[in-house]
Amino acid sequence: DTAVSQTPKYLVTQMGNDKSIKCEQNLGHDTMYWYKQDSKKFLKIMFSYNNKELIINETVPNRFSPKSPDKAHLNLHINSLELGDSAVYFCASSQMGQTYNEQFFGPGTRLTVL
Amino acid sequence: DQQVKQNSPSLSVQEGRISILNCDYTNSMFDYFLWYKKYPAEGPTFLISISSIKDKNEDGRFTVFLNKSAKHLSLHIVPSQPGDSAVYFCAASRGGADGLTFGKGTHLIIQP
Numbered sequence: 001d002t003a004v005s006q007t008p009k010y011l012v013t014q015m016g017n018d019k020s021i022k023c024e025q026n027l028g029h030d031t032m033y034w035y036k037q038d039s040k041k042f043l044k045i046m047f048s049y050n051n052k053e054l055i056i057n058e059t060v061p062n063r064f065s066p067k068s069p070d071k072a073h074l075n076l077h078i079n080s081l082e083l084g085d086s087a088v089y090f091c092a093s094s095q096m097g098q099t100y101n102e103q104f105f106g107p108g109t110r111l112t113v114l
Numbered sequence: 115d116q117q118v119k120q121n122s123p124s125l126s127v128q129e130g131r132i133s134i135l136n137c138d139y140t141n142s143m144f145d146y147f148l149w150y151k152k153y154p155a156e157g158p159t160f161l162i163s164i165s166s167i168k169d170k171n172e173d174g175r176f177t178v179f180l181n182k183s184a185k186h187l188s189l190h191i192v193p194s195q196p197g198d199s200a201v202y203f204c205a206a207s208r209g210g211a212d213g214l215t216f217g218k219g220t221h222l223i224i225q226p
Contacts, residue, residue, distance in 0.1 A: 045213025055211040105157035
């Protein structure tokens with residue numbers, strides 16, 4: 001009964017390939033996020049979706065495209081992968097209007113681009 | 115431009131003593147402050163939070179203090195236990211669907 005799940009946990013691929021990471025939450029939340037943790041362990045917001053609508057799109061290359069088929073899912077597609085895309089990607093969810101805006105995170109997907 | 119700063123990359127504390135983790139922020143628009151705990155190869159786990167209208171929030175062994183005028187918050191863990199050894203991230207938010215802005219984390223090591 002994992003609250004926020006991501007697949008795959010590890011992803012190794014070649015430069016130039018296109019890949020997707022899937023995220024699902026069973027908490028009934030209406031807002032989902034993607035974060036990137038780089039090699040310096042710095043966690044940064046990439047995207048935020050509320051009720052399937054894009055709310056936040058930080059300065060992320062166009063090669064990254066989030067897709068939300070429904071409120072429980074937020075997938076991340078990455079085109080033309082580059083070496084610098086190697087990182088751990090975390091999905092998170094929250095419920096708008098919650099007192100402290102606490103977000104619940106998935107276990108992460110470690111992406112390695114060779 | 116780091117809006118949330120954790121200036122201590124690591125902290126070592128003896129079991130049973132108090133652990134104090136510090137965090138500073140620069141953006142006055144932040145309304146909520148949160149602490150997350152992270153073990154290797156796992157996602158961050160929500161620990162405790164505080165809104166900007168309060169100066170203290172307590173939950174069991176964990177207490178968060180907020181000094182809004184100094185733009186400083188701290189997390190107190192007492193007594194510290196071996197299972198508390200982890201990386202602790204301070205985070206801030208403006209609320210709504212705003213993403214969290216994280217500090218770089220402090221690696222807490224509890225010595226037996």
